[in-house]
Amino acid sequence: MFYEVMKFLARPLCYLLFWPIVKGRHNIPATGPAIFASNHIGVGETFLLPVVVKPQVTFPAKKELFRTDTLLHRAATWFLTMIHQVPMDRTGGNASSGALGSIQEVLRAGGFVAVFPEGHRSPDGRLYKGHTGVARLALADDVPIIPVGCFRTRFVRRWLPFPWLYRPELCFGEPFHLSAEQREAFLGAPDYKQASTVLRQATADVMVKIQAITGQEMVDEYSYVPRKVGAATTSRRRRLGQPKPEDNR
Secondary structure (H helix, E strand, O other), rough: OOOHHHHHHHHHHHHHHHOOOEHHHHHHHOOOOEEEEOOOOOOHHHHHHHHOOOOOOOOOHHHHHOOOOOOOHHHHHHHHHHHOOEEEOOOOHHHHHHHHHHHHHHHHHEEEEOOOOOOOOOOOOOEEOOOOHHHHHHHHHHOEEEEEEEEEOOOOOOOOOEEOOOOOOOEEEEOOOOOHHHHHHHHOOOOHHHHHHHHHHHHHHHHHHHHHHHHOOOOOOOOOOOOHHHHOHHHHHHOOOOOOOOOOO
């Protein structure tokens, strides 16, 4: 009930303030289960997607938001829980498996789930390598995936003296299923290594579907890797002279 009330209040407010453009609404099925798999270029996707989609949508939210060390953090955690968000460790692998179990329960109950396979917002507007959670969820129960392309969902300074969303756009592609061969190979994989190979290929297929909508340049690396594993971070990319983040399209 809380989710429905918040959506009832947020929907007209978002349309009044941001004038979002929605394309491909006919591709959203009336009943679930289904997975929305979207690119992630700005914070706007996190509240616009559930606003423009009629059914209730569950998101895996970064676990850092679910804190209890202060009264404000406890209030934020309560709010996220009430709108059916699930804490997710975004480092991937086994660290993310706990949240996937909760998400899978939503799908098996016929619900809708939205995920950002990249895990983090793109630092420069390009489409980065996806984490395999979306493929794992889809292959486990043969759930259809709806690719989503989002544009202009990053708050930027333009005409106003403060950051704003200027006509954000969400495009919903045709639902598709990962192949029966991939599902059979995943469910019958004799070990973790072979299952990971199947998941990686299936995830790449999902990213291709998203890219077909967005037209973004694809990057074969994750958008963020923790410093502890020695990979380049966003700040390091910028120091190395890579493009400054810009809104997509």
